[in-house]
Amino acid sequence: MNRKPTNLFIEEILDLLSKLETCLLDLEKNFHDQELIDQVFRIMHTIKGSSSMFGFDDIAALVHEIETIFERIRTGKLQITTSLIGKTLEARDQIRCLLSPEFAKSSSSVVQNEKLITEFRAMISGRTTSPDISDLTQPPIAFEKSRAVSSWRIEFFPSEDIFSTGNNPIGLLKELCTLGECRIKLYDEGVPEIEKLDPHSFYLGWDIELNTSADENTIRDVFIFVQDHCSLKVEPYDKKNGDEGTKADISNHQDDESTSTSERSTTNDTATIKAVPENHEPGNDTDQPIAGLSQTQNQDGAQNIRVASEKLDRLVNLIGELVTAQARLNQTANQRNDPELVSISQELERLTGDLRDSALKIRMLPIGSIFNRFRRVARDIFEKSGKDAEIVLEGAETEIDKSIIERLGEALVHLIRNAIDHGIESPEKRRIKNKNCRGMICLSAKHFGRYFSVRVSDDGAGFDRQKIRARAMEKGLIREEEQLDDKDILRLICIPGFSSRSEANTSSGRGMGMSAVRKIVEDLRGSIFLETDAGTGTTFSIHLPLTLSIIEGLLLKIGGMLFVLPLATVEECIELTQKNENDTYRKNVTMVRGKIIPYIHLRELFSIEGQPPLIQQIVIATVDQQRVGFVVDQVIGELQTVIKPLGNIYRHVKGISGATILGDGTVALIIDLSTLVQEMSRQEKVKGRD
DSSP states (O other): OOOOOOHHHHHHHHHHHHHHHHHHHHHHHOTTOHHHHHHHHHHHHHHHHHHHHTTOHHHHHHHHHHHHHHHHHHTTSSOOOHHHHHHHHHHHHHHHHHTSHHHHHSHHHHHHHHHHHHHHHHHHHTOSSOOOGGGGGSOOOOOOOOSOOEEEEEEEEEOTTGGGGTOOHHHHHHHHHTTEEEEEEEEOTTOOOGGGOOTTSOOOEEEEEEEESOOHHHHHHTTGGGGGGEEEEEEEOOGGGHHHHHHHHHHHHHHHHHHHHHHHHHSOTTOOOOOOOTTOOTTOOTTOOSTTOOHHHHHHHHHOOOOOHHHHHHHHHHHHHHHHHHHHHHHHHHHHTOHHHHHHHHHHHHHHHHHHHHHHHHTEEETHHHHHHHHHHHHHHHHHHOOOEEEEEEOTTOEEEHHHHHHHHHHHHHHHHHIIIIISOOHHHHHHTTOOSSEEEEEEEEEETTEEEEEEEEOSOOOOHHHHHHHHHHTTSSOTTOOOOHHHHHHHHTSTTOOSOSSOOSSSOSSOHHHHHHHHHHHTTOEEEEEEETTTEEEEEEEEESOSSEEEEEEEEETTEEEEEEGGGEEEEEEEEHHHHHHTTTOSEEEETTEEEEEEEHHHHTTOOSOOOSEEEEEEEEETTEEEEEEESEEEEEEEEEOBOOOGGGTTOTTEEEEEEOTTSOEEEEEOHHHHHHHHHHHHHHHHHO
16 A cells, blocks of 8 residues: 555654653553553554554554553453553654654664564564564454453444545454454445435444453443544343344444434535434434534534644744834824723734734643653663662743744753763662662743743762863863852853763763853743752753744843843843942942842943933843843833844844834834843953963
């Protein structure tokens, strides 16, 4: 069969593989969790059916063996082991690779698939060693018949649009026959006259008597891939009533089917056969939902819709333009002093704000979608390093913008690797230090205002300050008399090429990981902080805005130029007079309620010409966990603004993270406070050395 991949198929399989990985990692902690075992089995069954439908026979063949194993685990014939979990995770990675046609055709892919199938068949047969490759030609192992055989009555009526889903009901009947002895009765009363026959529609149904040792869940699993596109009834069959009971039921069902056929002829083309709940009596269709869905399924379907990310990006961009247009209307209304126009502008501002918030919420995803990924990363590294630690996830439900999640993942991978490689000690060393032999790494997330924070903590060895200090002196980065605090350590380890290790391994040691982390965080207009104690552990904290599209800002003026500061960082504004500067001998510090706060003259920093006013304004903000002032000519007020990226020509300008267009068409630059403070600190240290 030729492969016929579609975007929807790929998205569905990737989503299932992600859920599979999470289930397997949870199952590794509790081998006896029956719900997880059932969930893994159902995921495998769905992947197998979907892959067969689209011609991915290599995936279906591999998944069939895994499905067989978990079916035996469900019935108590096999036990879960750590090696089985590991091998299933390996198969999960192979399935993901097989979605690429180029990889699937390679010889290495074929060999790997055969190897995995061989190993899984060895597990099924209970052998401790792998069988010969010739075993691959053997037919699948039949369903166990050691359990008591019981009879089941199955009514299966596919919907008219079953073919449009890519499913073939005959294949389902063949699979059902593998469970035991089947007696099948065909219903063809719904087939219309030949001139009204639609070759793309399905009109048949079956009444099946099945004698099997399988339970009801196993029988229903056969139809799991078409459960939303059929009428299905599964119930125990009492043979004492003989054929009379069967015939009576068939007669009632025929009447019901004729009614259903009549209903289909009077409804629109998208109508399908009604769903039949488990307590349905033949001929009684009162208040039953249509379209092949139960009420619960209908509700679930209404709650979840797949939307292309490009469409969401386009929506947010349009709302951004709407915000700009609304600001222009607001400015015009105030200038004309027209009460009616001002009222309309205020109402539009309220609606625009609600629309903006709703659109941004649509783009929000729980950060748990990437948290779960790191459990697998950590597992693989632990397996190679011989270390062991528990991964604890907190605040996985915290929602942030999808564009931030996509870029934050790489930074968190580096931090997880560092926590395992540099932080968590070996079990022997932890035992000597009277620590639990199993370490702990905690990933947590939470909101605060229009920002959120992500923390990566470990209970490992912490940073060796003396070792880092010696390495920094060796590279000429610090003077001999300098002592290092947490901020200094963070600054040093984020320098490209700086590493406390003399040799690199497969996980870390080249001094590029933390440099990449800092670059990602800065690109996302965030900040990163470090807390470390020798022998106790290390915590990295990343603070980021909830969205990169729209910002609440404070509009400032310096000379003839306009700037915007992120409002979430601003604490207060105070005046700065020439007398204040003279009192501090122009040391660029001021006293605020008994505390000394340094400030930066933005006019001097950005080389803006002209004379400052006699009374300037100091905007005090919290940057990198310290209070810093920024001197400007005038504070105009708060505004909601849309962030526009700078062009390639200006991407290297330090201290500016973007721009925005105001209501009158004027461009205002958005200030990157963190970069400014870091640059000023660097310059001060250079001056101190000179």
